Amino acid sequence: MTKKAPAKKAAVKKSAVKTAAATSPNLATLTKAGVVPVGYSLLSPSEKTAIESLSKSEIAAIIGTKTKLGRKFFPKHAAHGMVY
Amino acid sequence: MTAAVLDSGVRNSEIVRAKIELFGRRLGQTAYTFWTHPEFPRLYREYIYQSHSIIRASVPLMQAAELASHLPQHQNDAALQGFAKYLRHHIPEETGHHEWILDDGEAMGLSRQAILKRLPKESATQLVGVQYYWIHHYNPIALAGFIATMEGSPPTAEFIDKVAKRNRLPLKCFSSFVYHAKIDPQHKRDLDDLLDSLPLTPEHLELIGLSSLRTIRMMTGIMEDIIESGLAS
Numbered sequence: 208m209t210k211k212a213p214a215k216k217a218a219v220k221k222s223a224v225k226t227a228a229a230t231s232p233n234l235a236t237l238t239k240a241g242v243v244p245v246g247y248s249l250l251s252p253s254e255k256t257a258i259e260s261l262s263k264s265e266i267a268a269i270i271g272t273k274t275k276l277g278r279k280f281f282p283k284h285a286a287h288g289m290v291y
Numbered sequence: 292m293t294a295a296v297l298d299s300g301v302r303n304s305e306i307v308r309a310k311i312e313l314f315g316r317r318l319g320q321t322a323y324t325f326w327t328h329p330e331f332p333r334l335y336r337e338y339i340y341q342s343h344s345i346i347r348a349s350v351p352l353m354q355a356a357e358l359a360s361h362l363p364q365h366q367n368d369a370a371l372q373g374f375a376k377y378l379r380h381h382i383p384e385e386t387g388h389h390e391w392i393l394d395d396g397e398a399m400g401l402s403r404q405a406i407l408k409r410l411p412k413e414s415a416t417q418l419v420g421v422q423y424y425w426i427h428h429y430n431p432i433a434l435a436g437f438i439a440t441m442e443g444s445p446p447t448a449e450f451i452d453k454v455a456k457r458n459r460l461p462l463k464c465f466s467s468f469v470y471h472a473k474i475d476p477q478h479k480r481d482l483d484d485l486l487d488s489l490p491l492t493p494e495h496l497e498l499i500g501l502s503s504l505r506t507i508r509m510m511t512g513i514m515e516d517i518i519e520s521g522l523a524s
Contacts (some may be wrong), residue, residue, distance in 0.1 A: 242314075256301045257309030262497040268504040269314055280317040 233258050233266060240270040241277045249282070303491050304483035307439050310500050315440070315507045321514040326446070331458050332399070334521035339396040341517055344411035347389040348419040349441075353378045355423065356431035370489040371432045377485045378434075384478070391467035398464040414516060418509040425502065432495055436502025439482055440510070445475040 234250075237243040237258065250258070261269070328334055359365070360375035396406045425433035446454075451468045455461065462469065491499075 251309070253301050253305040254309045254313055257306045257313065260306055260493075260496070261310070261500065262493075265310075265497060265500045265504060268501055268508070271508055276314070276316055280320055283316055283320055 231255070231259060233261050236266055237269065241275055242269055242281070243276070244278045244281050247281065302483075302487045303489070303496065304486040306496060307436070307486060307499055307503060308443070308483070311440055311443055311503050311507065314504060315443075318507050318511040318514065319444070321511055321518070325514055325518055326450075326454055328518065330522060331454070332460060333524060334518055335458075335460075335464070336396075336399055336401060337521035337524060338517050339392055339399060339401060340406055340409055341412060341415060341513060341520075343389060343392040343396070343406050344409075344415040345418060345513075346392055349388065350382055350385050352419065352422050352426070352434060352437070353382050353385065356426045356434040357382065359426050359431045365431070368430070368432075370491050370495050371430065373485065373489045374432050374435055377481070381438075381478070381481075384474070388467065388470075391470060395464050395467050398461065398466075412513070412516065414509060414513050418506065418513065421505055421509075422502070425498070430495070430498055433498045433502040435482070435486065436499040436504075437506050439479075439486075439499070440503045440506040442471075442475050442478050442482070445471045448472040 234243060234255070238245055238247075243258075325331075325334055325338070357375050357378040360368075360371050360378075365371050393403050393406055397403055422434055422437050425431065446468055448469055451465045451472060452462065455465055486499075489495075
């Protein structure tokens with residue numbers, strides 16, 4: 208019985224990922240690419256809309272070496288100005 | 292061309308800003324590392340060299356975009372014509388700002404001529420160069436993404452004051468930042484109002500988004516290089 212539990216859990220997780228991919232395909236792509244951390248839940252409505260409005264070209268631009276964010280950068284907000 | 296209507300009712304500016312906020316976090320963190328670095332004065336001298344090589348191109352870029360908007364192929368692009376009108380107003384506001392960086396360089400003990408004569412880094416030419424490509428060979432409205440990113444989150448005057456005090460530097464070393472702390476919040480509001488008033492198509496929004504993302508990506512590399520080069524100097 209205890210051995211079967213992880214399989215059930217995995218199935219539930221797989222199903223959740225499938226649902227997320229169907230309803231938020233861009234978010235799913237960015238999560239799979241490691242840009243957005245798995246299970247990140249702090250997106251505002253406008254951020255969700257912005258993500259789902261991204262084109263394929265924009266997604267490709269984001270999934271670059273310099274913009275990979277993942278757990279290291281994505282959850283951090285830095286508002287100390289940028290350049291000028 | 293039809294105006295972009297977002298089902299969610301989210302404004303164009305919110306979309307552009309959300310993209311910058313979401314995917315500019317590594318840049319924000321790199322900037323934070325720069326501002327709070329224990330060797331800040333060394334890094335700041337390198338920053339002055341590199342930022343001047345970018346900022347001296349700001350007004351020429353806007354002039355090029357405004358001029359290109361008059362080309363016959365863009366005459367029916369209402370959103371671009373609105374952006375060109377904004378640029379005609381914005382160009383005088385930005386004129387001469389690269390001189391502030393030179394003033395700051397002098398206050399930091401750098402020679403004005405040395406800043407002007409140093410060979411620009413390839414990364415600066417790539418950052419600016421891609422904008423020229425879009426302006427001359429695709430659609431000058433791409434520059435809106437560059438401006439939105441570069442003017443989007445200036446440090447506050449209080450923050451600059453703290454940096455100056457922490458590093459025992461006079462405030463005159465930061466004149467460019469002090470001025471921009473005062474004017475950029477209004478410039479940001481002006482650009483957001485413009486983006487919300489323009490009949491932007493999904494294609495326009497995509498290009499502005501790509502331009503923002505490209506600027507973020509390049510600026511992240513430039514800020515990382517400033518930290519590395521500044522420590523090596």
